[in-house]
Amino acid sequence: MSVNMTCAKCNAALVPDSITKDDGSKVAISKCPNGDGKVKSPLCCGQDMSCPI
Secondary structure, eight states: OOOOOOTTOOOBOEEEEEEEEETTTTEEEEETTSSEEEEEEEEETTEEEEOOO
């Protein structure tokens, strides 16, 4: 499954990226290529969801 998302401010397509948490783990995000913001991956039971692939 895939989802197409755009920035609500500038309507640019969001691009995949990641951030590194304080504990060293990485979390997937999508971000605006024009620097308008980021969207973090969803949570399940208080834990960041991740894909083993």
